[in-house]
Amino acid sequence: MNLRDMLHISVGNLRRMKLRTFLTASGVVIAIAAFVSMLSFGAGMQENVASEFNNLGLFNTMIVYQKDAEKEFPHDLQEKDTLSTNEPTKIKPLNNEALRQLSEIPGVSLAYPYESFTISVSIDDSIYNTEAQVLPQIAYKTKLHKTLLYGEHLGSDSSREILLTNQFIKEFEIAFPDSLIGKQLIISAKASSVDSGLYAIVKSDSFNFVNKIKEFDFDSLRNKNYVTNILKTEANDAVQRFIDGYMNRNEIISDTLTIVGILDNGIGSRTSTKPILIPMSIAEKFNSKGAGRGAMDFMSMMSSGQLDIFNQKAKPKSFSKITLNIDQGVMHKNVSDSVKALGYRPFSFAQEFEQIQKFFFYFDMGLGLIGLIALITASLGIVNTMVMSIIERKREIGILKSLGADELYIKLLFLTESAMIGTIGASAGIVFGWLISRLGSFIAQSYMEKEGVDAIELFTMPFWLVLTAFAIGLAVSLAAGYFPASKAAKVDPVEALRSD
Amino acid sequence: MNKLWIETANLCRHYKRGSSTVKAVDGVDLQIYQGEYLAIVGSSGSGKSTILNMLAGLDTPTSGTVHVEDIDLFKMSKKEIASYRADQIGMVFQSFNLIPHHTALYNVEMALFFDNTPRTERTQKAKAMLESLGLGERLDHKPADLSGGEQQRVAVARALVKTPTVLFADEPTGNLDQKNTNQIAELLSDLNQKGLTIVIVTHDLQFAKNSADRIIRMDYGKIVEVIKNGDRNESS
Ligand SMILES: Nc1ncnc2c1ncn2[C@@H]1O[C@H](COP(=O)(O)OP(=O)(O)OP(=O)(O)O)[C@@H](O)[C@H]1O
Ligand SMILES: [Mg+2]
Numbered sequence: 001m002n003l004r005d006m007l008h009i010s011v012g013n014l015r016r017m018k019l020r021t022f023l024t025a026s027g028v029v030i031a032i033a034a035f036v037s038m039l040s041f042g043a044g045m046q047e048n049v050a051s052e053f054n055n056l057g058l059f060n061t062m063i064v065y066q067k068d069a070e071k072e073f074p075h076d077l078q079e080k081d082t083l084s085t086n087e088p089t090k091i092k093p094l095n096n097e098a099l100r101q102l103s104e105i106p107g108v109s110l111a112y113p114y115e116s117f118t119i120s121v122s123i124d125d126s127i128y129n130t131e132a133q134v135l136p137q138i139a140y141k142t143k144l145h146k147t148l149l150y151g152e153h154l155g156s157d158s159s160r161e162i163l164l165t166n167q168f169i170k171e172f173e174i175a176f177p178d179s180l181i182g183k184q185l186i187i188s189a190k191a192s193s194v195d196s197g198l199y200a201i202v203k204s205d206s207f208n209f210v211n212k213i214k215e216f217d218f219d220s221l222r223n224k225n226y227v228t229n230i231l232k233t234e235a236n237d238a239v240q241r242f243i244d245g246y247m248n249r250n251e252i253i254s255d256t257l258t259i260v261g262i263l264d265n266g267i268g269s270r271t272s273t274k275p276i277l278i279p280m281s282i283a284e285k286f287n288s289k290g291a292g293r294g295a296m297d298f299m300s301m302m303s304s305g306q307l308d309i310f311n312q313k314a315k316p317k318s319f320s321k322i323t324l325n326i327d328q329g330v331m332h333k334n335v336s337d338s339v340k341a342l343g344y345r346p347f348s349f350a351q352e353f354e355q356i357q358k359f360f361f362y363f364d365m366g367l368g369l370i371g372l373i374a375l376i377t378a379s380l381g382i383v384n385t386m387v388m389s390i391i392e393r394k395r396e397i398g399i400l401k402s403l404g405a406d407e408l409y410i411k412l413l414f415l416t417e418s419a420m421i422g423t424i425g426a427s428a429g430i431v432f433g434w435l436i437s438r439l440g441s442f443i444a445q446s447y448m449e450k451e452g453v454d455a456i457e458l459f460t461m462p463f464w465l466v467l468t469a470f471a472i473g474l475a476v477s478l479a480a481g482y483f484p485a486s487k488a489a490k491v492d493p494v495e496a497l498r499s500d
Numbered sequence: 501m502n503k504l505w506i507e508t509a510n511l512c513r514h515y516k517r518g519s520s521t522v523k524a525v526d527g528v529d530l531q532i533y534q535g536e537y538l539a540i541v542g543s544s545g546s547g548k549s550t551i552l553n554m555l556a557g558l559d560t561p562t563s564g565t566v567h568v569e570d571i572d573l574f575k576m577s578k579k580e581i582a583s584y585r586a587d588q589i590g591m592v593f594q595s596f597n598l599i600p601h602h603t604a605l606y607n608v609e610m611a612l613f614f615d616n617t618p619r620t621e622r623t624q625k626a627k628a629m630l631e632s633l634g635l636g637e638r639l640d641h642k643p644a645d646l647s648g649g650e651q652q653r654v655a656v657a658r659a660l661v662k663t664p665t666v667l668f669a670d671e672p673t674g675n676l677d678q679k680n681t682n683q684i685a686e687l688l689s690d691l692n693q694k695g696l697t698i699v700i701v702t703h704d705l706q707f708a709k710n711s712a713d714r715i716i717r718m719d720y721g722k723i724v725e726v727i728k729n730g731d732r733n734e735s736s
Contacts, residue, residue, distance in 0.1 A: 005613060016601055396599050402558060403658075404586020404614035406579045493558045497597055 027378030028425025035371025036433025057143025058349035107330035133274035151261030168275035188254030379480035386484035398496025414485035422477025511564035526721035539708035542718035586614035590659030649680030
């Protein structure tokens, strides 16, 4: 007796009970198909993220921020009161000194700042309100900023050129982006200053001192809470008016530049660039005239102590973030520890990716668990079928024993049968799961195309998934068959063979 | 006398049914010699089948021993008892006990699954055995397509195909008419002539007297009479 004989007998039995075999295997098919298609989605997502990370060179990119102003100096005034009793740690600004220090960290091959302006640009007769980002020459070669869709890269830090990004193309629905290459573009920004901000506090269209006085409930002034509330509201109003005034100064600075290329920028808020990239010299010119700082920039400068309202000249140049390129093979943890030691907040994509992988691990586990629950249900079907089969074939078991079959043989015979159900179910389930993933992919892709998003493949079916699905299907059916098979092995031949 | 092959000592098989005990076999001492044709007779429920099942190792005694060529059968492992059956025992039952969904040929072949007979040899042997019993035309028939006599001959073929040391037959003719009974009786006598040890359980005293060397009569689980069939011994 060998495996071939067992398979022969098993196949014969399963074929005799076609409907029952079909129904039992169907349970496994459905469960495995669910398992495969869901994990194929998980694997697809994971692959997309990994390849995107790789394409953009994110595995060797780290971004450095200032320590979080939100955390150290909450905007809420009441909390600020309680905080002021403690000595607030001064936030170290991301200035040129920081840039120098960061670039000297071992393993850092490149450090370049990120600066942005709120600007408006005019090309031909169209005017676009958007944002520009400084792209220093040293960053041209990084994977993050290398890929051009059209045209050429910026010449140098001092060239009078400009890059658009596909962000810009998308945002303003430019039909023929390549036709923009070589065109002249006028970039302009509002200059803002502290004077105009201070002026706005006392003289604003929306502020009427007489009306304010009228609104006061003088009786309630004895109530401490009421006073606090009034003061708080007034302080907030004043800050708001200052910012408005700061921003709304009417002086405009502008420059005319040539569009040289269109850059393909990355995914995610941390990596994507602003719609327009400008060289360093242009940025310096705009900067010195106080161009286009947004309200948020202002707030963070003020809270980090960089903005001295009464001595504007003391304002050092600072950046919202600095990007580090890290040498191949350097431990990101070492670099990020050094960054922390310098008093900044690092963000490592490689470390982030570990988190993402952890997430995907649990995500996959979750999906797998759903499939597994379906599989357990299916396994109950197998148990049922096998128990039925044993009851029906009790006499056959007795005969086999009288012919000299031992318990192991009987056990294996029935395990072979449930394994075959598992094999058939798992194989068909993998095929069905694949079909489902193709269907899902087709639907998703046509949806993405309709929405104008770059269509990506959401499902992949790596070999490990096929193998795992098959192994799990087989293992579950063997486990399901084990109890009935053991029962079969213990059938009493005397009873089974009794003549009646 | 021939060599002693099987010996039982105080063999008992008791069934507990609540407070009462059914003594299906109760203190049987029995010797079976090689080449012997032994018949066990007795009324229904006297314990004939139970003895046979214990001799084949299918049933386990509650006390007493069975020695096969001086080896204590029930001291062996289950696996060893199984291969004892596979190598040495052929069994035939009143109700034939063929597997209904397999052909006659495959039913016979299955007896060779457990004694390491190679696959090709297996089919050849089974075919030859069925042919020798006049069933050459019936190889691919399922049991349901065969007459009772034919089915029992298939069962005998299955028992004999592995050339066992002994054939245990539990009322092999119980379901057969006179013609088929005679046919099987002749077949068994013939096999015994050729040296096969046979132990047969039967109701039919005439059958026993015509065929067996020795007849054992049982009642209430005990051997109550041993008849040496001198006539037959002389004739053989
Ligand atoms: N599993 C069991 N539980 C209880 N009693 C049993 C069991 N098996 C057999 N017996 C009893 O043991 C006794 C002997 O049974 P056995 O089958 O050996 O008789 P037998 O001589 O073969 O009878 P028959 O000629 O009717 O086949 C009977 O009284 C029967 O009822
Ligand atoms: Mg009986």
